[in-house]
Each structure stands twice: as structure tokens, then as C-alpha cells.
Amino acid sequence: MSFHDVVFPSRLAFGATGGPERRVEIVRLASGLEQRNARWSRSRRRYTISTGIKSFADLHNLLEFFEERGGPLNAFRFLDPVDHGSVPPGEAIAPTDRAIGAGDSETVEYRLSLGGGRLVTKPIEGTVRVAVDGVELPGAEYTVDPLTGVVTLQTAPVAEAVVTAGFEFHVPVRFDNAHLALTQTAFAAGEIPEIQLVEVFE
Known part of the structure; x- marks a missing residue:
């Protein structure tokens, strides 16, 4: 397994649907009560892209991207249209958006995070802003x-100094399709009914 540092083409991603998936085991008891157990510590994103009718040029670009990734073999970047920043879409990123750690006068490395155990591993270059104690x-x-x-x-920040960051990010995903079925719908156009993408935990 490896990661290719390329972004899924935005032109082909338009109209994607998807979001977080959580794996929870639910056991219903005879009394009517439930026992619930979280199988995953955090959510995993899944996306479905219905290409609709596209030109052969667009479909060729998609097929080429699929082949270069080895189908599901190698992961790549995907921009979630709704969830791609430390703040909701439309709001300005600030260096105080998310707490990513606290100083101890020794540590200099901190991981970007959205909280709740969700790490950000693929920030978008040039978008990250960092602050220490609000500065x-x-x-x-x-x-x-x-x-x-x-x-x-x-x-290294002094002891108990709060380290924060604001950023935009991509979701690392792979194809969940092992086969892309192209259908010709017009003289120079066609469609691939569905493309499945699934987040890769890193």
C-alpha cells in the first residue's frame, strides 16, 4: 500500500455524495434494552460519485487516473465539499481554530487534529496557520x-502554553471499485454509473 500525492479531479468530483460512517454493534436484549459497542474509535468517510453523462475526454481522464492509482491499490487526496477545513465552509480560517496540543518546554512537534480523535494527515499546503497562546x-x-x-x-512552547492551528485539508481515500464500467450514451459521450471512494486510515 502507498499514497500518491495527487488530488482527485474536481471536475469529475462535482456532485459527489457521502460523509462519515461509524461501525457500531447493537445488541437488542429480550427486555427491549440495547447494548451498543463502538467497533471503530472514529468515523470513516465514504463517497459516491455518479458521473452522469460526460465527454469521452472526461471519462478518459478518469480511466487514466484510475489506472495510475492501480485501482484500489494506492490512496490519493480528495476534497470533501462540506468538510475540508478547521471551520465550516465560507468561514475564514484563523490560527486559533483548533487546539492541537500544549507546551511543555520540550516538545516541538504537534499533529493537526479536528478533535474527537480525528487526525488531519493531508493538510493543503499554504493554508496552515499556527498560534501559541493566541499569538x-x-x-x-x-x-x-x-x-x-x-x-x-x-x-518549544513553554509549559501549558496552548498550541492551536487553522487549516484546510484533503481526505486520503482509495477507490472502492475494482472495475469501472463505461457505457457509451451518445456519439462522443458516456457515463460510469458510480465511483466509490473510501477513506484510508493512516
Whole structure:
């Protein structure tokens, strides 16, 4: 398994449906009560893309992207149209959006996170802003790994200083299709009924 640092084409992703999935085991007792057990510690995103009728050029680009990824073999980036930032769509990102850790005068590495155990591993380059105790750091005072979401500060924050960040991100996904069935619907157009994408836990 590996990750290809490319983004699923936005032109082909338009109209995608999907969102979080949680695996919860529910046992209904004879008394009518329930016992519920979370099988996953966090949610996993799933997406369905119904391409509709597209030009052969668009479908060729999709087939080429599928082949270059080895079908479901290699993961890639996908922009969730609703959930792709530290704030809801339409709101401005601020360096104080999300707490990502606390200083101890030694630690310089922090992981981007949305809270609730959901790590952000594929931030969008150039969007990450970082602050310590509410004061934004200049870009020269930290680096961000776009493939892991690890923020490295030049100077360790003092004990109990709150480290926060604002950012946009992609979801790492893979194809959940092993086969793409192309149908010609017109002289120079066709469709692939459904493309399934599933988030890859890292």
C-alpha cells in the first residue's frame, strides 16, 4: 500500500455524495434494552460519485487516473465539499481554530487534529496557520509536513502554553471499485454509473 500525492479531479468530483460512517454493534436484549459497542474509535468517510453523462475526454481522464492509482491499490487526496477545513465552509480560517496540543518546554512537534480523535494527515499546503497562546507565529517559525500533518515549531512552547492551528485539508481515500464500467450514451459521450471512494486510515 502507498499514497500518491495527487488530488482527485474536481471536475469529475462535482456532485459527489457521502460523509462519515461509524461501525457500531447493537445488541437488542429480550427486555427491549440495547447494548451498543463502538467497533471503530472514529468515523470513516465514504463517497459516491455518479458521473452522469460526460465527454469521452472526461471519462478518459478518469480511466487514466484510475489506472495510475492501480485501482484500489494506492490512496490519493480528495476534497470533501462540506468538510475540508478547521471551520465550516465560507468561514475564514484563523490560527486559533483548533487546539492541537500544549507546551511543555520540550516538545516541538504537534499533529493537526479536528478533535474527537480525528487526525488531519493531508493538510493543503499554504493554508496552515499556527498560534501559541493566541499569538500567531510567523511562517518562518514552523514547518508543516503535507503528508503527515505534523507541525514542527522552531522553539518549544513553554509549559501549558496552548498550541492551536487553522487549516484546510484533503481526505486520503482509495477507490472502492475494482472495475469501472463505461457505457457509451451518445456519439462522443458516456457515463460510469458510480465511483466509490473510501477513506484510508493512516
